[in-house]
Amino acid sequence: MIPKVITRLSKRSPFISALALSRLDWLDSLLCPTLHLSRSYSSPTMSLLESAKKAAAFRAVDECVKDKDVVGVGSGSTVVYAVERLAERVQKEKLQLVCIPTSFQARQLIVENNLILGDLDRYPQLDVAIDGADELDNKFTAIKGGGGCLTQEKIVASCAKRFIIIADYTKDSQTLGEQYKKGVPIEVIPLSYVPVMQRIQTRFGGKVQLRMAKSKAGPVVTDNGNFILDWLFPESKFDWDSVNTQLNLMPGVVETGLFVNMAEKAYFGYSDGSVKEKAAEKK
Numbered sequence: 586m587i588p589k590v591i592t593r594l595s596k597r598s599p600f601i602s603a604l605a606l607s608r609l610d611w612l613d614s615l616l617c618p619t620l621h622l623s624r625s626y627s628s629p630t631m632s633l634l635e636s637a638k639k640a641a642a643f644r645a646v647d648e649c650v651k652d653k654d655v656v657g658v659g660s661g662s663t664v665v666y667a668v669e670r671l672a673e674r675v676q677k678e679k680l681q682l683v684c685i686p687t688s689f690q691a692r693q694l695i696v697e698n699n700l701i702l703g704d705l706d707r708y709p710q711l712d713v714a715i716d717g718a719d720e721l722d723n724k725f726t727a728i729k730g731g732g733g734c735l736t737q738e739k740i741v742a743s744c745a746k747r748f749i750i751i752a753d754y755t756k757d758s759q760t761l762g763e764q765y766k767k768g769v770p771i772e773v774i775p776l777s778y779v780p781v782m783q784r785i786q787t788r789f790g791g792k793v794q795l796r797m798a799k800s801k802a803g804p805v806v807t808d809n810g811n812f813i814l815d816w817l818f819p820e821s822k823f824d825w826d827s828v829n830t831q832l833n834l835m836p837g838v839v840e841t842g843l844f845v846n847m848a849e850k851a852y853f854g855y856s857d858g859s860v861k862e863k864a865a866e867k868k
């Protein structure tokens with residue numbers, strides 16, 4: 586409600602818009618004193634979504650991690666809460682955990698939270714991997730890589746006995762593309778990006794874009810020194826398992842953000858703190 590009003594006002598006059606913002610900010614501080622500090626009108630739904638992510642992450646860590654586990658730590662904004670909870674449990678319950686990162690970000694989170702950092706050389710078999718997702722469909726195919734991390738995530742997930750997804754409720758879809766509109770991320774070797782783009786468009790349709798960096802000139806460069814293509818796939822009933830295989834067979838493709846038949850369970854958080862659990866069908 587508030588953002589729509591502000592959007593309409595701001596189109597007419599920046600001055601009215603600024604005034605409206607200051608008035609609403611004041612009103613909000615009266616109505617929601619506890620929320621006020623973390624609230625920002627530039628992204629008014631932010632704090633609610635963050636609560637949803639946190640609820641999912643905390644529940645998953647509480648239910649899926651036990652003493653002496655080797656734990657895969659995913660990447661993205663939801664995983665931050667999972668690491669927070671892991672650190673809390675290590676402190677309070679004296680759990681002995683080894684954490685395997687899926688990205689530079691995950692590695693930093695593990696180190697900053699004083700968790701034990703491991704690697705696949707020493708721990709090639711994990712008990713559980715916990716990671717976020719950009720979208721999960723009702724057949725348990727996930728799109729990942731919205732934040733540029735997918736290859737290391739897939740390797741780590743593939744080494745885990747259990748792969749658990751944590752996300753806010755906006756990622757819970759019937760079919761891929763229902764809510765996540767940025768397509769399927771695909772990591773490619775830099776020199777191959779144009780031929781791979783063309784091959785994907787010719788074989789499957791839709792549009793493929795090279796992901797460009799926001800605070801750097803040029804493309805996003807992954808933790809592995811590669812580029813990311815985002816395939817805006819057309820509305821069509823895809824067999825994602827087959828698509829994933831075909832993409833992976835294209836020379837230059839390192840890995841796709843399609844995680845097919847990998848996750849065992851998903852935790853979707855809601856802003857009121859509740860969590861919906863979804864389990865994959867047993868094969």
Ligand SMILES: O=C[C@H](O)[C@H](O)[C@H](O)COP(=O)(O)O
Nearest residue numbers: 661662663717730732733734
């Ligand atoms: O590239 C990023 C990873 O695949 C993330 O797990 C995914 O994008 C979900 O991230 P978030 O938890 O920030 O929604």
